[in-house]
Amino acid sequence: MxxxxxxxxxxxxxxxxxVGQIIGRFEAKGLSLVEMQxxxxxxxxxxxxxxxxxERDFYPPLRAFITSGPLVALVVEGEEAIxxxxxxxxxxxxxxxxxxxxxxDLSLSNRENLVHASDSPESAEREIGIWFPHL
Ligand code: CMP
Numbered sequence: 638m639x640x641x642x643x644x645x646x647x648x649x650x651x652x653x654x655x656v657g658q659i660i661g662r663f664e665a666k667g668l669s670l671v672e673m674q675x676x677x678x679x680x681x682x683x684x685x686x687x688x689x690x691x692e693r694d695f696y697p698p699l700r701a702f703i704t705s706g707p708l709v710a711l712v713v714e715g716e717e718a719i720x721x722x723x724x725x726x727x728x729x730x731x732x733x734x735x736x737x738x739x740x741x742d743l744s745l746s747n748r749e750n751l752v753h754a755s756d757s758p759e760s761a762e763r764e765i766g767i768w769f770p771h772l
Pocket of ligand 1: 690695699729747748749750752753754
């Protein structure tokens, strides 16, 4: 089944010049870009996106990080795109993510882990609505 998922290339990906390489992995897999925008978000926008995490201990530094510079928001489409993109990204902590995944190959952090992607059809719908309300 064709799905759409919301992907963020976080400020570390932009600062480190990894945007092209990461998008290239999605394209090489056969996924398509439906929308893409470079954006710097406010704390309030971060709170909305990460609504399920705002009470967590790790949230204040995550909020500071995600608002620390431009990020790239994109909508990616393809066959089973939601789980496929999560598999390409790998587990949250870049130190534990397996080689071959984006985080496993390119990140050494569980906060500055380069990429966010929706984890379910419900979150994809919610997150696409936040970032690209016209879709
Ligand atoms: P993401 O997939 O965007 O979802 C929530 C984010 O919170 C996660 O990626 C990390 O950037 C961050 N995160 C999750 N767990 C931790 C943690 N234990 N310590 C620091 N940051 C975390």
